[in-house]
Amino acid sequence: MTAELVRGQNHPLSEVRLEIRISAGSPVVAAATLGDDSGRVRGAEWVVHPGAPVLPGLEVSRQAAAEHRLAVDLAAVPEAVHRVDVLLALPTAGGGPARFGAVPAPFVAVTALDGTELVTYTITGLDAESAVIALELYRRQDAWKVRAVGQGYTGGLPELLTHQHLPEPHRLATAVEEAVTQGLARSIAPPPPRTQHGDRPRRTPARAAGPDRSESAVASAPRAADGDRSGQAPAFGPDQADPAVSTGHVPTQPVASHDGPASGVPGQSATQPPYPDQSSPGRGAPQAARPDGSGHPAPAGGPVDYRHPRRQSAAPQPTAPGEPVPQSADPGASGTPAPAAVPPPSTPTAPAGGPVDYRHPRQRSATPPTAPAQPVAGDATGWSMDERLYNQVWGMFEDLARTTAAYRSAVDFAESRMEKEIDQVLADPRSRIGGRAETAREAARAKHTQLVDQARAALDRDLDQLTAESEVVEPALPPAYARWDNPVWHGYRVPMEIPMAVRLGDLHLPESPSLRIPLLVRLPLQRGLWIDSGRLPSVFEDEPFADEGEVRRLAMEAAVAHAARLLAVHPPGEFDVHVIDPAGSGARALAPLVHADVLAGPPAAGAAGVADVLSRLTQRVDLVQMAVRGGAPDALPPGFDTSEQLLIVNDFPHGFDDRAVTQLRYLADEGPAVGVHLLMVADREDAAAYGPLLDPLWRSLLRLTPVPDDHLADPWVGHAWTYEPPAVPQGSQVLQLVLTQVATARRDWNR
Amino acid sequence: MTVNLTKGQAISLQKNDGGSLTAVRMGLGWQAAPRRGLFGSRTREIDLDASAVLFAGKQPVDVVFFQHLVSDDGSVRHTGDNLVGGAGQGGDDESILVDLERVPVHIDQIVFTVNSFTGQTFQEVQNAFCRLVDETNGEELARYTLAGGGNYTAQIMAKVHRVNGAWTMTALGAPANGRTFQDLIPVILPHL
Numbered sequence: 004m005t006a007e008l009v010r011g012q013n014h015p016l017s018e019v020r021l022e023i024r025i026s027a028g029s030p031v032v033a034a035a036t037l038g039d040d041s042g043r044v045r046g047a048e049w050v051v052h053p054g055a056p057v058l059p060g061l062e063v064s065r066q067a068a069a070e071h072r073l074a075v076d077l078a079a080v081p082e083a084v085h086r087v088d089v090l091l092a093l094p095t096a097g098g099g100p101a102r103f104g105a106v107p108a109p110f111v112a113v114t115a116l117d118g119t120e121l122v123t124y125t126i127t128g129l130d131a132e133s134a135v136i137a138l139e140l141y142r143r144q145d146a147w148k149v150r151a152v153g154q155g156y157t158g159g160l161p162e163l164l165t166h167q168h169l170p171e172p173h174r175l176a177t178a179v180e181e182a183v184t185q186g187l188a189r190s191i192a193p194p195p196p197r198t199q200h201g202d203r204p205r206r207t208p209a210r211a212a213g214p215d216r217s218e219s220a221v222a223s224a225p226r227a228a229d230g231d232r233s234g235q236a237p238a239f240g241p242d243q244a245d246p247a248v249s250t251g252h253v254p255t256q257p258v259a260s261h262d263g264p265a266s267g268v269p270g271q272s273a274t275q276p277p278y279p280d281q282s283s284p285g286r287g288a289p290q291a292a293r294p295d296g297s298g299h300p301a302p303a304g305g306p307v308d309y310r311h312p313r314r315q316s317a318a319p320q321p322t323a324p325g326e327p328v329p330q331s332a333d334p335g336a337s338g339t340p341a342p343a344a345v346p347p348p349s350t351p352t353a354p355a356g357g358p359v360d361y362r363h364p365r366q367r368s369a370t371p372p373t374a375p376a377q378p379v380a381g382d383a384t385g386w387s388m389d390e391r392l393y394n395q396v397w398g399m400f401e402d403l404a405r406t407t408a409a410y411r412s413a414v415d416f417a418e419s420r421m422e423k424e425i426d427q428v429l430a431d432p433r434s435r436i437g438g439r440a441e442t443a444r445e446a447a448r449a450k451h452t453q454l455v456d457q458a459r460a461a462l463d464r465d466l467d468q469l470t471a472e473s474e475v476v477e478p479a480l481p482p483a484y485a486r487w488d489n490p491v492w493h494g495y496r497v498p499m500e501i502p503m504a505v506r507l508g509d510l511h512l513p514e515s516p517s518l519r520i521p522l523l524v525r526l527p528l529q530r531g532l533w534i535d536s537g538r539l540p541s542v543f544e545d546e547p548f549a550d551e552g553e554v555r556r557l558a559m560e561a562a563v564a565h566a567a568r569l570l571a572v573h574p575p576g577e578f579d580v581h582v583i584d585p586a587g588s589g590a591r592a593l594a595p596l597v598h599a600d601v602l603a604g605p606p607a608a609g610a611a612g613v614a615d616v617l618s619r620l621t622q623r624v625d626l627v628q629m630a631v632r633g634g635a636p637d638a639l640p641p642g643f644d645t646s647e648q649l650l651i652v653n654d655f656p657h658g659f660d661d662r663a664v665t666q667l668r669y670l671a672d673e674g675p676a677v678g679v680h681l682l683m684v685a686d687r688e689d690a691a692a693y694g695p696l697l698d699p700l701w702r703s704l705l706r707l708t709p710v711p712d713d714h715l716a717d718p719w720v721g722h723a724w725t726y727e728p729p730a731v732p733q734g735s736q737v738l739q740l741v742l743t744q745v746a747t748a749r750r751d752w753n754r
Numbered sequence: 755m756t757v758n759l760t761k762g763q764a765i766s767l768q769k770n771d772g773g774s775l776t777a778v779r780m781g782l783g784w785q786a787a788p789r790r791g792l793f794g795s796r797t798r799e800i801d802l803d804a805s806a807v808l809f810a811g812k813q814p815v816d817v818v819f820f821q822h823l824v825s826d827d828g829s830v831r832h833t834g835d836n837l838v839g840g841a842g843q844g845g846d847d848e849s850i851l852v853d854l855e856r857v858p859v860h861i862d863q864i865v866f867t868v869n870s871f872t873g874q875t876f877q878e879v880q881n882a883f884c885r886l887v888d889e890t891n892g893e894e895l896a897r898y899t900l901a902g903g904g905n906y907t908a909q910i911m912a913k914v915h916r917v918n919g920a921w922t923m924t925a926l927g928a929p930a931n932g933r934t935f936q937d938l939i940p941v942i943l944p945h946l
Contacts, residue, residue: 409856416860
């Protein structure tokens with residue numbers, strides 16, 4: 004229920020982690036002051052504003068924008084803070100309107116993390132004021148409440164801050180103005196979502212974990228350019244550390260891209276509100292994309308019963324006569340050998356009739372069968388749908404790893420027990436008489452079968468649930484996360500923001516070959532990629548990939564598909580692709596990129612071309628590094644664009660001399676920290692002549708294969724997962740269509 | 755229904771309504787050592803560790819302890835190592851959560867242990883206790899007072915095991931000596 008507040012009205016807050024969304028007709032500065040129990044703002048360090056955008060539990064945008072999203076975690080706010088005032092001010096620089104009376108009434112909404120609007124407030128009645136206290140969040144008996152304030156100040160920010168009894172209000176107001184001005188001067192370089200994302204996942208617990216947790220930490224450390232801005236926020240003029248001096252952006256763009264923490268769902272156009280369906284938050288977008296669209300989980304294929312076989316009759320009617328109560332109370336605990344009658348789980352999951360029960364087995368027995376927890380896309384923590392889906396996918400990844408671990412452990416145990424028992428039978432001389440040995444052996448085998456069946460039943464129950472989840476999640480994924488055959492690619496539009504991650508393929512386990520987990524890798528890339536064009540993949544040895552040239556062709560095609568996807572999910576001008584193709588052997592695979600004209604330059608051929616591209620990129624890494632280390636990113640040459648760079652290297656080490664190899668290693672080591680990444684298409688054997696010299700290079704790259712191969716391990720249990728490269732559907736023009744749009748956007752951007 | 759147990763006491767616990775446990779938590783709490791030295795830096799920290807060992811037919815299959823916080827199957831989770839203890843006011847400083855319905859089918863016993871990693875015996879530790887809680891309703895099932903419990907550095911707390919398809923808890927409370935759960939395996943085996 005959304006409470007629509009009028010001026011002066013207050014409302015209790017049911018959540019402590021909130022987002023405050025502000026929309027005004029023209030760019031405004033958003034800030035907040037913290038007050039103690041007597042309402043006093045203790046000093047400038049208790050003000051969060053564009054020059055010092057982060058305080059514990061609070062974050063505001065670094066720039067003026069028409070749309071803001073402030074992240075608020077009231078639980079993280081210091082104990083001493085009893086009041087948080089949310090302020091809006093019109094920036095004095097930039098020639099915008101100077102009074103709120105000249106702009107549409109600002110609208111403020113306090114929402115829960117899932118997007119549910121808790122309260123909204125439209126600040127009406129403003130006229131000559133240029134600063135306004137929009138909302139006040141305050142503690143009342145250990146709970147937080149929100150009040151609609153709407154107090155405006157004609158004297159602008161200085162007067163407002165004076166009124167808050169801040170020491171040196173003018174100085175602070177000037178600092179805010181400076182930060183905003185510098186933000187404008189930076190022109191609207193797209194606010195680095197990677198900075199914000201780089202922070203955020205570290206705040207989201209548990210599920211974001213994965214290997215990426217460490218990666219993101221690693222990533223933002225060397226990325227000093229961005230790190231400085233988020234980490235040492237209080238330094239005024241934070242953008243000084245930012246080498247991103249991009250020009251040519253239309254000033255209206257930042258408005259949409261300044262959304263702050265929730266950096267939007269890629270693929271959604273910037274002009275739309277990122278949550279089109281606010282009435283059913285958290286579910287809005289994804290549900291619309293669900294295959295059935297209905298609230299009822301009735302996936303294709305008719306009714307399916309996901310409940311545990313033994314629970315089927317017991318659970319809905321716990322008092323059903325003849326049902327042993329203890330069994331219905333805990334059907335999952337099937338450790339005892341009693342129910343030899345456990346049917347193989349495939350039987351009941353077939354068209355057994357009755358409604359689908361997606362509820363987690365745990366919830367089923369704990370709470371009586373009331374609320375079925377049907378899987379919903381975006382059902383995870385996160386500050387944006389992008390992040391929630393990312394976390395959900397990683398959660399599914401972990402769940403599948405763990406449930407499979409349970410199954411494998413049970414099967415191993417069953418086998419070792421059976422062997423032991425049979426050994427005992429054989430060792431016992433008495434059992435040699437008559438058919439005893441055979442009987443005992445049979446018994447051991449039966450015990451084995453029974454345990455394995457039970458384990459399989461438990462696994463299948465979990466797999467069904469994960470499959471159901473996957474069926475709603477896949478269609479809801481944004482382009483960056485989606486398979487190439489996902490319809491979302493047909494509605495592709497060049498994004499305004501860098502997504503949180505990108506899908507590099509699918510992962511699955513032999514126990515559940517049809518359940519594919521998207522392999523999502525965080526952006527910006529933390530390490531280069533290596534498409535292995537050598538060594539025939541172990542799992543498909545008998546498949547017709549024996550032709551070495553065929554593997555190389557597939558490898559290059561995979562590289563092109565990865566590069567195309569990376570180009571497509573970055574805003575124009577944020578990502579450049581260079582190609583080294585010394586012998587021109589990759590020309591055919593590269594054709595889509597070349598024809599669409601989305602490369603930074605034509606593929607470099609010959610030794611001279613190799614040397615040229617490498618030295619340019621090496622120089623770039625040097626420059627950015629020096630600038631960043633010296634704390635003088637401003638010293639970068641004018642017009643230096645700091646977009647991410649991807650270098651595709653085909654046929655390594657063909658065309659490479661020793662110097663070029665050294666440069667390549669340098670790029671692999673130092674490049675990722677300053678946004679220069681490698682995409683090697685190579686057979687390690689080809690470079691065997693270099694000996695161990697290149698080992699660090701290969702180790703530093705994420706190895707992918709052009710054909711399915713089981714070489715990737717999960718971070719929890721260490722299963723070997725079969726990686727499958729993302730395939731563009733046969734005969735589909737989706738890649739060309741997407742690249743055409745990318746090319747158009749790049750041309751417009753360059754103009 | 756809190757049962758206050760003395761060491762060596764073994765009783766079976768089953769829910770009053772005849773149902774079985776679905777989720778239990780083992781909580782461990784103790785009081786941090788008093789600060790010593792001019793700057794409080796010479797404190798001899800007390801580090802107690804809670805562990806859970808998963809057995810299948812008397813074979814240890816998996817262990818959850820401070821270096822392996824989640825069992826591979828995900829059913830047993832340790833909330834994290836506490837190296838110094840707490841206020842000694844009765845709050846849990848370390849917890850192990852067991853989702854009994856997610857425990858793999860072949861696991862039939864889970865044994866909870868407490869060790870003194872820093873070597874203090876339970877005589878030297880103030881306000882140390884461990885307890886088992888029915889996580890579904892927060893009800894305390896059993897509580898041991900460890901403090902003053904004798905010249906031991908470890909205790910086999912309790913086990914949950916499958917009885918006729920339902921989980922049951924048996925308090926063990928057997929004293930032992932050891933720095934980590936590995937030292938305790940021989941002591942645990944007789945209780946399986």
